[in-house]
Amino acid sequence: xxxxxxxxxxxxxxxxxxxxxxxxxxxxxxxxxxxxxxxxxxxxxxxxxxxxxxxxxxxxxxxxxxxxxxxxxxxxxxxxxxxxxxxxxxxxxxxxxxxxxxxxxxxxxxxx
Numbered sequence: 001x002x003x004x005x006x007x008x009x010x011x012x013x014x015x016x017x018x019x020x021x022x023x024x025x026x027x028x029x030x031x032x033x034x035x036x037x038x039x040x041x042x043x044x045x046x047x048x049x050x051x052x053x054x055x056x057x058x059x060x061x062x063x064x065x066x067x068x069x070x071x072x073x074x075x076x077x078x079x080x081x082x083x084x085x086x087x088x089x090x091x092x093x094x095x096x097x098x099x100x101x102x103x104x105x106x107x108x109x110x111x112x
Contacts, residue, residue, distance in 0.1 A: 005047050006085045012105070013077075016091040020075070039091065042072050046079065046086045053079065058098045 009017075017039060025032035046053075053068035056078060070077045071094060078090045092101050 005050055007043055007046050008085060009088045013088045013090050039072055042070055042077060043088050050081045050086045
């Protein structure tokens with residue numbers, strides 16, 4: 001029997017998605033709609049099998065194992081499973097260095 005998880009999007013993940021869609025929408029509204037549907041579909045599918053994602057390699061190297069990711073080319077959906085809930089934490093560009101992105105976010109959030 002499949003366990004059903006609640007999938008909750010963090011504020012940062014929603015902001016990431018909005019940025020992605022706004023960027024793509026300027027060139028192609030249809031492509032933006034397709035991308036948002038693809039990303040949302042992948043996130044909703046986490047409700048039945050969140051363990052299918054891999055541990056985020058850059059964090060694994062640092063001994064941090066609780067964050068997983070799904071690759072939705074060219075993005076990485078980073079999430080954490082806790083009890084019966086999946087928290088979608090971020091959607092980042094897979095072509096960029098995740099350490100730089102996270103460092104910039106920590107600095108930005110510290111200055112708020």
